[in-house]
Amino acid sequence: MAQTKSVLLDPDQIDFAKHAAEVLSGYVGKLKKKELVKIRAEDGGPTIEVPLPAFRLLLEILRGLSIGDGVSVVRTHAELTTQEAANILNVSRPYLIGLVEKGAIPCRKVGNRRKIRLIDLLDFQERDDEERRRVREKLAEEAENLGLTY
Numbered sequence: 001m002a003q004t005k006s007v008l009l010d011p012d013q014i015d016f017a018k019h020a021a022e023v024l025s026g027y028v029g030k031l032k033k034k035e036l037v038k039i040r041a042e043d044g045g046p047t048i049e050v051p052l053p054a055f056r057l058l059l060e061i062l063r064g065l066s067i068g069d070g071v072s073v074v075r076t077h078a079e080l081t082t083q084e085a086a087n088i089l090n091v092s093r094p095y096l097i098g099l100v101e102k103g104a105i106p107c108r109k110v111g112n113r114r115k116i117r118l119i120d121l122l123d124f125q126e127r128d129d130e131e132r133r134r135v136r137e138k139l140a141e142e143a144e145n146l147g148l149t150y
Contacts, residue, residue, distance in 0.1 A: 007061075008070035018066035024059045031055075076122070079115040082107075088121060099124070 009017060031037065036049040050058075057073075064071040080088070085105070086096040099105050100114060105124045107114040143149075 005074075006070060006072040007065065009065050009068075011068075014066060014068055017062050021059060021062040021066045024055075024062065028056060028059055074118055076117075076119045078118045079108075080118055080121065082114050082116065085116045085121050088118075089125060 031052055035052055037052060037055040038047050038049055040047040061071050061073070082096055082100070083093050086093040089096065096105070097114075100107050100116070105116060106120050107116045109115075
């Protein structure tokens with residue numbers, strides 16, 4: 001299984017995540033692109049410097065948790081089984097295998113098993129989403145040209 005870290009907060013912890021997300025959202029807009037963010041532990045612990053992209057990821061995690069969503073973090077170079085990849089795309093495993101066999105999603109074989117890099121899966125998902133948007137816009141334009149309303 002891919003190296004995944006998942007978190008789901010208890011209801012009493014959601015308010016803390018919401019407050020943290022609000023405070024950090026106001027702060028992140030003031031930061032420069034390459035700046036490091038200093039974080040200090042409240043109990044007088046050490047101050048650490050975090051790269052801005054990592055800080056933004058922390059903010060996105062807090063935003064998700066603050067609305068009660070579970071959040072998972074997976075390394076982008078992680079390799080997934082075909083079942084894990086199918087779960088991410090919310091499709092059946094046989095459908096995913098068809099995409100792999102058509103060459104739409106690259107994979108490598110480990111013995112008789114296929115391994116799909118998460119970064120390749122996310123790239124496919126982005127391309128597929130863009131194609132769906134393009135088709136939807138074209139259909140809406142055609143409907144408008146035909147005087148159809150919906």
